[in-house]
Amino acid sequence: MIAQKDKPAAEIVSEVKDSVKVDAAKEVAKEIVKDEIALSTGTESDAEPKRQFHGWEEINLYADLLDLGLEQFKDAINPKSERSIPEEKVYGLLALERNGRNRTEYVRLMAKQLKLKPEEFPGGGPSYTNDITNLTEL
Numbered sequence: 732m733i734a735q736k737d738k739p740a741a742e743i744v745s746e747v748k749d750s751v752k753v754d755a756a757k758e759v760a761k762e763i764v765k766d767e768i769a770l771s772t773g774t775e776s777d778a779e780p781k782r783q784f785h786g787w788e789e790i791n792l793y794a795d796l797l798d799l800g801l802e803q804f805k806d807a808i809n810p811k812s813e814r815s816i817p818e819e820k821v822y823g824l825l826a827l828e829r830n831g832r833n834r835t836e837y838v839r840l841m842a843k844q845l846k847l848k849p850e851e852f853p854g855g856g857p858s859y860t861n862d863i864t865n866l867t868e869l
Contacts, residue, residue, distance in 0.1 A: 787853070790823030797828055801836050808844060821845060822853060829856030834863050 793816060796807050806812055808821050825841040828834065829852060838860050842852070849858075 784819040784822040784853075786817075787819045787823030787826065790820060790827060793820050793824060794827055797824060797832070797837065801840070804837065805840060808841065810844070818845060826853035826855065829853065833857065833859075833861050835860040836863065 796804060796816075799807060807814070807816065808824070809815055810818070821841055822845060825838065825845070825847075828837050828841070833856055838852075841847075842849070
């Protein structure tokens with residue numbers, strides 16, 4: 732600190748600016764290296780990788796779960812239940828439902844559990860769902 736008292740203020744400000752410039756240059760260099768790695772490996776540097784569901788294609792053993800009522804189905808796929816099925820199988824059931832009956836409540840339930848947006852749904856199925864709620868109690 733004593734040495735800085737002897738220096739003019741303009742020189743101290745200049746040294747601080749130079750230090751800030753060096754730090755900024757280091758950060759820019761880090762970002763450039765990240766981007767080069769992303770380009771060479773084909774990955775995105777800032778984006779989180781998309782979840783992958785492997786093994787959902789072998790879903791036939793679980794297909795009968797879609798015949799359950801909504802409450803029973805909810806219990807069957809609930810991750811907190813002791814008989815819960817793996818999430819990749821829920822993804823497979825979502826694919827079956829979307830390509831079959833495509834019932835709104837079932838699709839919403841599975842999408843909510845898997846935290847999926849409509850654009851992340853498995854392929855197939857129309858852009859709409861079939862609303863099966865009763866209009867009256869009859």
